[in-house]
Amino acid sequence: RKEVEQDPGPFNVPEGATVAFNCTYSNSASQSFFWYRQDCRKEPKLLMSVYSSGNEDGRFTAQLNRASQYISLLIRDSKLSDSATYLCVVNINAGNMLTFGGGTRLMVKP
Amino acid sequence: NAGVMQNPRHLVRRRGQEARLRCSPMKGHSHVYWYRQLPEEGLKFMVYLQKENIIDESGMPKERFSAEFPKEGPSILRIQQVVRGDSAAYFCASSATEAFFGQGTRLTVV
Numbered sequence: 001r002k003e004v005e006q007d008p009g010p011f012n013v014p015e016g017a018t019v020a021f022n023c024t025y026s027n028s029a030s031q032s033f034f035w036y037r038q039d040c041r042k043e044p045k046l047l048m049s050v051y052s053s054g055n056e057d058g059r060f061t062a063q064l065n066r067a068s069q070y071i072s073l074l075i076r077d078s079k080l081s082d083s084a085t086y087l088c089v090v091n092i093n094a095g096n097m098l099t100f101g102g103g104t105r106l107m108v109k110p
Numbered sequence: 111n112a113g114v115m116q117n118p119r120h121l122v123r124r125r126g127q128e129a130r131l132r133c134s135p136m137k138g139h140s141h142v143y144w145y146r147q148l149p150e151e152g153l154k155f156m157v158y159l160q161k162e163n164i165i166d167e168s169g170m171p172k173e174r175f176s177a178e179f180p181k182e183g184p185s186i187l188r189i190q191q192v193v194r195g196d197s198a199a200y201f202c203a204s205s206a207t208e209a210f211f212g213q214g215t216r217l218t219v220v
Binding site: 008032034038041042043044045046049085087089091097098099100102103 | 143145152153155158165166199201203205207208209210211212213214
């Protein structure tokens, strides 16, 4: 089993739709969680950190479920510009080793 | 505070030559990661370094590839005797808690 797993997609959604991605992690001792976004041929960029209480940034909501060992990203009112690959990142151990999921590709269509 | 700096941005090498990719982490960051991304594929972890130490090199090919992060100066990813299959984008990230990526080096082997 991979340490961090994501559905690779692609998720094809119309503009204005709400879409959710999940990411599961295998190590229950994981400490920190993040979502990154990568546009085609560009470097990944931090989208948001994921806190235990859940957090929201505009149209984006991230949640952590420690019991089931997954994090989620919800995007409301999808825009064409949201089309990208979304990467789940987990800090697996105290040595600050970050582990990336394989990414979920989102395509928002007019 | 400059971000993660990678150079060169583009590198062309003939088969059999050596490629040296440099990564200067963000100020205050002592952790560096190297990733490789082939066209149309996800990020693949290569190596994780702290100053003067290789922490995890489980993603590095056994031959021709090496990485270092000296006490002074940038981290270097070195590929000896390059082959066409080494053509890819190589991203470096540095972290304290969240990871920040450089813009990558696109290596083309001709």
